[in-house]
Structures are given as structure tokens and as C-alpha cells.
Amino acid sequence: MTGSKAEIIAAVDEALGSLLPKEDMYPPEIHRAMRYSVFAGGKRLRPLLVISAADIFAVPLKHALPVACAIEMVHTYSLIHDDLPSMDNDDYRRGRPANHKVFGEAIALLAGDALLTAAFATLAGAASSCFPAETVIELQRELAQAAGTSGMIGGQVVDILSEGKAVDGQTLDYIHFHKTAALITCCVRSGAIMGQASPEQLQTLTGFGRKIGLAFQIVDDILDVTGDEKLLGKKTGADAGKQKATYPALYGLEAARKKAAILLKEALECLKPFGPAAENLKELARYAVIRNS
Amino acid sequence: MTGSKAEIIAAVDEALGSLLPKEDMYPPEIHRAMRYSVFAGGKRLRPLLVISAADIFAVPLKHALPVACAIEMVHTYSLIHDDLPSMDNDDYRRGRPANHKVFGEAIALLAGDALLTAAFATLAGAASSCFPAETVIELQRELAQAAGTSGMIGGQVVDILSEGKAVDGQTLDYIHFHKTAALITCCVRSGAIMGQASPEQLQTLTGFGRKIGLAFQIVDDILDVTGDEKLLGKKTGADAGKQKATYPALYGLEAARKKAAILLKEALECLKPFGPAAENLKELARYAVIRNS
Numbered sequence: 001m002t003g004s005k006a007e008i009i010a011a012v013d014e015a016l017g018s019l020l021p022k023e024d025m026y027p028p029e030i031h032r033a034m035r036y037s038v039f040a041g042g043k044r045l046r047p048l049l050v051i052s053a054a055d056i057f058a059v060p061l062k063h064a065l066p067v068a069c070a071i072e073m074v075h076t077y078s079l080i081h082d083d084l085p086s087m088d089n090d091d092y093r094r095g096r097p098a099n100h101k102v103f104g105e106a107i108a109l110l111a112g113d114a115l116l117t118a119a120f121a122t123l124a125g126a127a128s129s130c131f132p133a134e135t136v137i138e139l140q141r142e143l144a145q146a147a148g149t150s151g152m153i154g155g156q157v158v159d160i161l162s163e164g165k166a167v168d169g170q171t172l173d174y175i176h177f178h179k180t181a182a183l184i185t186c187c188v189r190s191g192a193i194m195g196q197a198s199p200e201q202l203q204t205l206t207g208f209g210r211k212i213g214l215a216f217q218i219v220d221d222i223l224d225v226t227g228d229e230k231l232l233g234k235k236t237g238a239d240a241g242k243q244k245a246t247y248p249a250l251y252g253l254e255a256a257r258k259k260a261a262i263l264l265k266e267a268l269e270c271l272k273p274f275g276p277a278a279e280n281l282k283e284l285a286r287y288a289v290i291r292n293s
Numbered sequence: 294m295t296g297s298k299a300e301i302i303a304a305v306d307e308a309l310g311s312l313l314p315k316e317d318m319y320p321p322e323i324h325r326a327m328r329y330s331v332f333a334g335g336k337r338l339r340p341l342l343v344i345s346a347a348d349i350f351a352v353p354l355k356h357a358l359p360v361a362c363a364i365e366m367v368h369t370y371s372l373i374h375d376d377l378p379s380m381d382n383d384d385y386r387r388g389r390p391a392n393h394k395v396f397g398e399a400i401a402l403l404a405g406d407a408l409l410t411a412a413f414a415t416l417a418g419a420a421s422s423c424f425p426a427e428t429v430i431e432l433q434r435e436l437a438q439a440a441g442t443s444g445m446i447g448g449q450v451v452d453i454l455s456e457g458k459a460v461d462g463q464t465l466d467y468i469h470f471h472k473t474a475a476l477i478t479c480c481v482r483s484g485a486i487m488g489q490a491s492p493e494q495l496q497t498l499t500g501f502g503r504k505i506g507l508a509f510q511i512v513d514d515i516l517d518v519t520g521d522e523k524l525l526g527k528k529t530g531a532d533a534g535k536q537k538a539t540y541p542a543l544y545g546l547e548a549a550r551k552k553a554a555i556l557l558k559e560a561l562e563c564l565k566p567f568g569p570a571a572e573n574l575k576e577l578a579r580y581a582v583i584r585n586s
Binding site: 017021025026027029030031034077081085086087104105106107109110112113114117118120121123124125128132133134136137140141144145147148149150153154156158160161174203289 | 314318319320322323324327368374377378379380397398399400402403405406407409410411413414416417418421424425426429430432434437438440441442443446447449450451453454467
């Protein structure tokens with residue numbers, strides 16, 4: 001394998017640092033704002049998923065890094081925009097003031113826009129020196145699909161429009177699969193695309209990604225009810241306060257916990273055909289679901 | 294040439310209609326919001342620039358269309374975000390209520406995000422069936438550069454941070470070249486890239502684009518002082534109200550008019566080496582600068 005989890009996170013941080021415009025580049029306000037949220041102590045779950053999936057196909061770490069960073073940029077942009085007053089109106093993120101509380105709403109909005117743009121610049125730039133042009137375009141199509149209205153944005157739209165409403169299981173599944181699982185699935189699919197995986201392998205990893213993505217979101221919702229505010233770096237109970245559609249709200253905590261455990265088990269089973277090559281991805285799946293922050 | 298201006302605009306509208314998700318696609322709110330602003334009666338100056346530049350190199354209209362549409366999506370996203378209360382706080386755009394006045398701030402924000410994402414999806418999708426993969430990646434790099442913090446977003450940041458402040462000529466030039474001229478230059482450069490232009494030809498068109506882009510913004514600022522509100526579809530005097538840095542504010546109306554005329558003349562001279570093949574691009578340049586709305 002390419003290194004320990006801590007080593008890979010360090011490599012991701014270094015790559016993000018060199019891919020993003022420097023803080024003092026004009027106009028500095030926007031570059032500071034972008035870096036503030038990118039280096040805000042995130043778990044780097046998405047880059048780790050990209051790299052661990054690519055590792056199954058022996059894609060070198062340094063080739064997978066730009067793609068991993070591009071997805072982390074998209075994830076970070078979505079958090080910045082999500083926290084804005086007109087959206088979730090969250091003042092804190094990972095124990096620190098939200099981007100707009102530090103840089104103001106206008107710069108935060110533009111920092112999100114800039115990170116989304118930088119993600120595609122990274123694929124067309126750094127990633128394109130590692131892979132054939134056709135592969136790069138496939139990666140871009142994948143990311144655009146996962147991030148757009150057929151993926152993450154679609155999920156956010158329904159999430160916001162559902163606030164304060166009675167939501168059925170089908171709508172809740174739509175929100176979770178799109179808001180969270182789409183980008184997580186994109187991570188493992190991108191690893192497979194870089195590795196020239198067969199259609200069957202891609203299919204298998206897609207199934208794994210969807211299960212882990214859904215489990216991850218359910219655990220997020222459980223932690224919003226039962227978690228430790230200090231470990232989470234944000235106030236709990238936010239979902240209930242906003243009458244958000246969540247798994248625990250609809251099915252209860254116990255059923256939510258059971259569902260997450262079943263999804264994790266099924267996800268791990270998906271990886272069987274890959275044998276020991278998928279060991280890191282398995283470990284990561286456990287980490288994504290069995291966590292307290 | 295590929296058709297009259299009206300015919301090309303009709304082709305652009307049709308292409309945008311088929312590239313964007315249908316209104317009734319779930320969740321419909323976001324697709325309605327995207328289409329509301331894309332089909333809000335814009336001049337389609339940017340798509341026309343793309344297509345006219347591509348036409349110099351005999352790129353077929355139907356190949357240039359997806360690229361033209363991708364840039365129009367980026368332009369539209371920037372308008373939606375620009376109008377938001379935390380940015381320019383404009384209630385009207387092209388004579389109609391701004392996106393957030395119709396769909397609410399959250400959906401407007403997401404519609405902008407979705408259009409930016411759709412632009413890159415369009416390049417990786419529809420455009421990639423018209424050009425070699427390497428060309429598509431070059432187009433993406435070009436667009437990401439023009440739209441990001443080294444281009445449009447950089448200009449918007451400085452524009453916003455300069456509100457209410459005394460701004461010197463250098464800062465004003467920075468704002469205009471980045472906020473407006475960067476994407477307009479990207480239009481003509483993209484046409485050249487599709488047409489496999491030589492480095493010299495690309496350089497020449499870059500010069501043309503920068504001049505026309507700057508002239509276009511100066512005329513915009515002049516119209517905000519002297520224009521007809523009915524023709525413009527928005528209130529005039531908005532820049533002065535926000536103490537915006539503009540050419541007329543810094544140099545006076547007469548000097549601004551002269552500057553725009555000189556830039557147009559210089560831009561047209563840039564196109565001489567292309568002979569009659571650049572006739573449409575020349576006409577478009579005149580239209581962009583000599584206008585009343």
C-alpha cells in the first residue's frame with residue numbers, strides 16, 4: 001500500500017497546499033478564505049476513499065492525489081455554501097467559525113464558487129499530466145454528474161425544501177443518496193476510472209460507495225442527536241432545530257443504528273472480489289461508519 | 294458564414310435548451326431556476342463571440358455550440374450570484390425580478406452552483422464528442438482560468454472590496470480586466486482553440502478579446518449613468534448608489550466614451566490579419582460597444 005492513513009492525509013494536505021493559489025496571491029482575501037475552509041481540520045474521508053480505491057488497481061499515489069484533491073475542493077465548496085445564512089445558517093464548522101463568519105458572506109460565496117472552479121481546473125491541469133486525456137474527461141464527467149443537480153445539488157435542494165415538512169422514507173433516501181452518497185460514490189468510482197477498472201469492477205465499487213455514503217450520512221444524523229459537541233466541533237440538535245429530514249427523526253435512533261450497521265456489512269461484502277487489495281478501503285469504510293466525530 | 298446573428302442566437306437557445314436539464318426533471322425547482330435565468334433575454338454576446346471566433350477557422354457551428362453554451366452558463370451563474378443580497382443586492386435583471394426574488398436565496402445560490410457545474414459537464418460531455426480529448430481539456434483549462442480567482446472571481450472580489458472606497462486607475466483596470474474581460478477573452482480564445490489556431494493567432498485574438506472586454510464594461514458603466522431604464526431593464530444609477538468603482542466615476546463620461554471608442558478601433562485593427570473571415574467578429578465587436586442596452 002501507498003502508506004499509513006496519517007501519511008496519506010499528509011500527502012493530501014501537501015498536494016492541496018500546492019494546487020490551491022497561495023494566500024498572498026492577489027486578491028489575497030479570496031485565497032485566504034479558500035484555504036481557511038480547505039485546511040479546517042476535515043477528516044479527508046473523500047480523498048482517502050479516492051486513493052484507497054485507486055490503490056486496488058495499483059494507481060500510484062501521486063497520480064491519484066490531484067483527483068483526490070479536486071473532490072475535496074468540491075466537498076469544501078459545498079460546506080461553505082451550505083453554512084451560509086440563506087442555506088443552513090450555521091455559525092460553526094469543525095469547531096471554528098464558519099467561512100462567512102470570518103470573511104463575510106460575499107467572500108464566502110465567492111470562495112465556494114472558486115473552489116468548485118478550482119476542482120475542474122485541477123482535473124484539467126494537474127490530473128491531465130497523469131492520465132490519458134480520455135480518462136481525464138471521464139473523471140470530469142463523473143465529478144460534474146456527482147456534484148450537479150443529478151447528485152449533490154439535487155440532494156441539497158430537496159433537503160432545503162423539505163425543512164419543517166413531514167418527509168417520507170422515499171424522499172429521505174433521495175436526500176441522503178444525492179446530498180452525500182453521490183460524491184462519496186464518485187470518490188471510489190474515480191479511483192476505479194483512474195485504474196482502468198472493468199465495467200463489473202466499476203459496478204461493484206458503485207454499490208459499495210452508495211452503501212457507505214448512505215451509512216455515513218445516517219451516522220452524521222445520529223451524531224447530531226447523541227454526539228459530543230466538543231468532538232464534533234459544532235452544536236448538536238441542529239437538525240431537530242431546523243426540522244430537518246433525518247433517519248433518526250423518521251425511524252428512531254435504534255433503527256438508524258441498525259441500518260448503518262447493515263449497510264456497513266453489505267458494503268464490506270461488496271469488496272470481497274478484490275481480496276486483500278481492498279483492505280485499506282475496508283478499513284476506511286469501518287472508520288466512516290464507526291466514529292464519534 | 295454559419296448564419297445571420299438572429300439564426301445563430303436561435304441555435305444557441307436551442308442548444309442551451311437541450312443541454313440543460315428539463316424543467317420537470319426532479320427536483321424541478323432547481324431546473325426551473327436555472328432555466329429562468331438562462332432564458333431571461335440575454336444578448337448572447339458571449340456565445341456569439343465564441344461562434345464568430347471559431348468561424349474564422351471554419352469550425353462547424355454545431356461543434357462550436359456546446360462550448361458557446363458552456364461559457365453562457367458560466368456567465369449566467371455569475372449574474373445570479375452577483376445579484377444576491379450579500380453581493381450586489383439587485384432585485385431586477387433584464388427587466389425581470391432577479392433569480393432570488395423568484396426562487397428564494399437558497400435555490401438561487403444553488404442554481405448558480407448548478408450552472409457552473411453544468412458548464413464543465415457540457416465541455417466533458419457534448420463538446421467532447423466534437424473535438425479530440427486534448428482540445429477539450431485545453432478548453433476546460435481556459436474556462437476554469439477565466440472563471441476562477443485569476444479571472445472573473447478575482448475581479449468580483451476586488452469590485453466588492455472596493456465599494457465605497459477611493460479607487461485608483463490601476464485597481465479599476467484590474468476589476469474590469471478580470472470581472473468582465475477575462476470571460477470575453479476566453480470566448481474568442483476558445484473559438485481559436487477549437488480551430489487549432491497557431492500561437493500567433495491565439496495571441497492576436499487574446500488582444501482583441503481584452504480590448505473588447507474592457508470596452509464592453511466601460512459602455513456598461515456609461516449606460517448605468519446615461520442609459521434608458523426601459524431599454525436596460527434595470528434601474529440606472531446603481532453604481533453611483535453603491536459607490537462602485539467605474540470608468541465614468543473616475544475619469545468622467547467624456548473620457549470614458551473616448552476610451553471605449555479607442556479600444557474598439559484598436560480591437561478591430563487586431564483582426565486585420567484574418568481578412569474577411571473575421572467580418573462577423575468585427576460586426577459583433579461594434580455591436581458590443583455601440584449599444585444602448
